[in-house]
Structure formats: C-alpha cells, structure tokens
Amino acid sequence: MTASTLSKPVNNTNPPRRKNLSGRTRKSSREGYKVNWWLTALMLVASLTVLLPLYFTVAMALKSPDQIGGTGLAWPNPMNWENFAAAYVATNFPRAFMSTAFVTVFSVLGSLACSSLVAYAIARNWNRKFFRGSFVYLLSAMFIPFPVIILPLIKQTALLGLDNPAGVVFLHVLGGISFNTLLYIAFVRSIPVELEESARMDGATTWQVFRKIIFPLLAPMNATVGIFAFLGSWNDFLLPQMMIADPALQTLPVVQMLFQGEFNTNYSLAFASYLMAMAPTLVVYILAQRWVLSGVMRGAVK
C-alpha cells in the first residue's frame, strides 16, 4: 500500500447521505470524478472538531494572564510571545527535550534492529521448533497488559539501576517487539531465498546477508516500525512516569504533569508549554504526512 493508493479514489462510490443524482455519469471511471460538494462541506465542518482544540491551544499560549477568561476562544490582541520563553525556562524545556529525544532515538533504533533480526531468523527457520517456539513466546506479550507487570517491573528496574531513560528504552523496545516482529515476518517471507543464496555462494556470512541484502530490502517495513516506535516513545507517559526516578530526567509529557501545580496559576504558561511539547511530532507529521500515513497504513493492512 503506497501513498498513491491512499490518495486515489479507489472505489468510485458512495458514502451514505449521498444523493443518487449523478448515478449515471459516475459509472465510467474515464470521466474523472465529480466532486460531491455537500459531503466536502460536511467533512470540513467535521474537521473543526480537530482544528478547534488546536486553535484554542495556540490562542491560549499567546495570551497574557489578563486576556484569559470567558470561553478562551478569542484570539489574543496583542499576542504575548513571551509565554514561550517563560515556559522554556520554567519547565527547563531543553533538558526534558533531550531526555525525550534520547528515549525516542534509541527506542526507534532498538526496535528496528531487534525486531528485524528476530523476524529474519524466525522467518528463515520456520521449520525448526526452536524458532517457532520463540515466535509464540514473543507473541505472548500481546496478551499481557502492561498494568499487570508494571509493579514488579519497576521494583526490578530500580534494583538494577535502570530507573532512568535507558531503562525506558529497554521496555519500549521489548514492549513493541511482538507487534513489530509480526509486521516484519510477513515481509521477510515475501523476499525470495534465492537472493540470499547467491550472496552465500560468494561467501557472505549470515550477518552480511542480513546487513547488506535483507535489511535494505525491509525499508518500507522499517519506515512503518520506525514511525510507530517514534510516536509511541515520544508520547509515552506511563513508563517514564513510573520508571524514571529522577524528575530532572523526565520526558516532556511527564514534565507537563509535574508542573500542573505551577500551571494552575498561570494558564498561558501551561499552554505554551503544551504546545512546545506537541510541536515536534506535529511538525514532523505535517512535513512528512504522506510518508507517515502510508507507513501507518502498511501496518494497518498487515
């Protein structure tokens, strides 16, 4: 499933509510498509449910304390840009940002490396009990909700000195491994074994085959797994909140929580801080939306 199929009107028909007036002309796909303006208007109105809260967040972030009040939906005049600087200092944004970036980068890299390796080994040795058993074992994690293991897990990581962002990385990688391996295995199976065999004829080891041939061929799945890992890690609240003992090392979502007391007296500061924490994923998404959506779609189709 690629970006082009995503945007293409694949079936030429009807949402409910559509009047059947254009029924005759619509059938031939040659005629291109006739825009359904009523539905377009409906979708635009519906998209306000997403845009309004975002507008509200931006508007609030730009207000001075005396502009707050009423519904909060009015656009501030004049705009108060100092809120961002104040929030930047108050929440020590750079430190929280670096901590979040650390967790995210290593979770993404770890997920890509571990899941693809495991999937490759399992898919190529499917006839061996050990690998089939490993697969079933890893898949079992999908049936264990996190709340079930979290209390003992936190005690365990604290004992090991992993009550920090590094520990969160471990758990992000291992927590996602069932799903990611599942995604990769289907993809590895579609790569013909003959490709590897010719490389082996030339004396390549299994590692080299994986690194030079398989991993590059996995690129579309790498994108999918990478996007899921990125979003999951950047936005995760539960694990950092529970695992990271030192507040100075906390990630962006948890920092928003920690500062609630302070924010309650200064809402514009709070919303400036929220906006800064949301901005990175939002910007990445808007810039790469085609790519992100096709990646996520591939995960959905699986």
Next chain:
Amino acid sequence: MTITSRVAQTARPAGRQNPTSASEKTGTFRSKNTIDPTYYWMVLPVLALFAFFITLPALVGVFFSLTNYAGYGDWKFIGLSNYVNIFKDPAVLQSYVFTFVFALTTTVVVNVVALAIALGLNAKIKWRTGIRTVFFIPMVLSALIVSFVFNYLFSNSLPVLMERLGYTPLATSILANENLAWIAIVLVTVWQAAPGATIIYLAGLQSVPSEVYEAADLDGAGSFRQFLSLTLPLIMGYLVINVILGFKGFLGTYEIIVGLTGGGPGMATQSVAMRIFSGFTGGDYSYQMANAVIYFLITLLISVIQLRLIQRRGVSL
C-alpha cells in the same frame, strides 16, 4: 503466558540438539541439515531480555499476589486471601464496572465515528489530502497533553459558553459531575483513538473493488442500501480487528483519565489500571497484584473469545 513460556522452554533444547528433525527447505546452501549458529545469536539475546523484563515481572507479580507484602518490609504467604478480599471490595468492583462500561461505549463510538470519517475520506470530496491530514493529527499527539487541553475546555470554556446560551444544567464543569465526567473521558478518547481506527477502515474500503458498486448501481441499489449490503459485509474483517484492538486498549485506559479527572470526582472515574498503579504508593502492593492477576485473566478470556471469533470469520490478522 505461563503456558506459552513453557512451550518455548521445551522447544528450545529440542531445536538445538535435534536440528536434523527439521525439514530442509530453508537451510543454508552449505548443508541442508545443519543450521548456521548465527541465527541463534540473532534471537537469543532478545529472548533473554524479553524473559527478564516481561516474563519475570509477571511471575514475580503472581508470586507476591499470594503474600501480604506491602511493597516494603517483611511478608508471609497468605494463600488466596487477597483474591477473596478483592471480590468483596466495592472500590475495586466499581473500577471494573466503570472500566467495562467505558470500554464498551468508547469502542462503539470510536468505530461509528471512524467508519463515517473513512467513508467520507474515501468518497469524491474536494481537498482530500488536506482534510485527511487534519483528521489524522490527533494520532501524533500525546494523549496526556491533549487531555490537559480538553480539561480546560471542559472546566472553563464549556460552562461559560453554556451559561451564555442559557443552558444551566451544563453551566458547571462536567468533569466535576459524578454522573457526567465519564462522558468527557469517552469524548477525548474518541478524539484521540478515532484516527487509528479510521486508517484501518480506509485500508478496508480501498480493498473493495469498484466493480462491486458498479454492479449494484446497475441493479438500482441506493447509497444506503449499498453501504448495508455491500460495504459493511465486505469490510467486516476490518471492523472485527478494530473492535478487538480498540476494546483491549480502552480497558487499559490511564493517561486520558489522569489528564481529565485524575479518577475523580470521588472515585467515579477510576479505571482498573489506576487502581492497580495505586498499589505502588498505597502500601497494598500484594493486594493490587492480585487485582492485576484477575485483570490479566479477564483480558486473556476476552482475547480467547475474540480469537475464536476471528477464526470463525476467517479473518487473517
């Protein structure tokens, strides 16, 4: 969990000592019956870490659920008393009722909304790419921060708006209302979770060949009839997947409640997950571990039922 780990343990030595028993299809070219040990090195470190960080805590948790451990200090075995007490604890039972009602409602609403959006995006609308971009934005945002934003909207903006409109029943914050707070949680969860379900539905709708609709058009079937008799049955597999993934996720709901009500007012919106986490600070560690085990068994039961459902429908996951 314990069953599958046992399977893996017994499978491990068998695979290692007796590789010749396996068929030869995917062996390396050098020898059809031996396996390159590299493959084991690709899997073993991950398996070890997985066992240590996921399986071990689960087993430790089950162990402590049979004790009176408070999270610190001495402990002794007390058998199944924790389990017995849980069934007599109104606070825990209430959290289960809340969690199930919430998960069921949210699953229904999310799927209706997501299907409607997917149908709209899949139809012949103008500015499709732009509209699609907007609808998927919630997917990339932190649920907690989104809840903080909605928290302000619900507790300040909405009451002011309602008062201006003269609708007094909603002129106070619905988050402070014991009977209405859960609706706010459903709304924000739907806002956050609908895009993920929409993507799956879009994939489903695009898998339906357009010829099917052309035939229906010739037969004179109207739009609504086509949706009911063609679209819905053809994307049933995607609906099943959405319901399963969604329901399981919503049972473990946590962040959005933290951001909106913190479990209040009183304990009206406390989910099972929040109850379990309270064992970390509340001194009733072993008691909440027993709660966690029960929660696990319930989710496992649901998973098994759902898997049966999938198999019967012949849907591939």
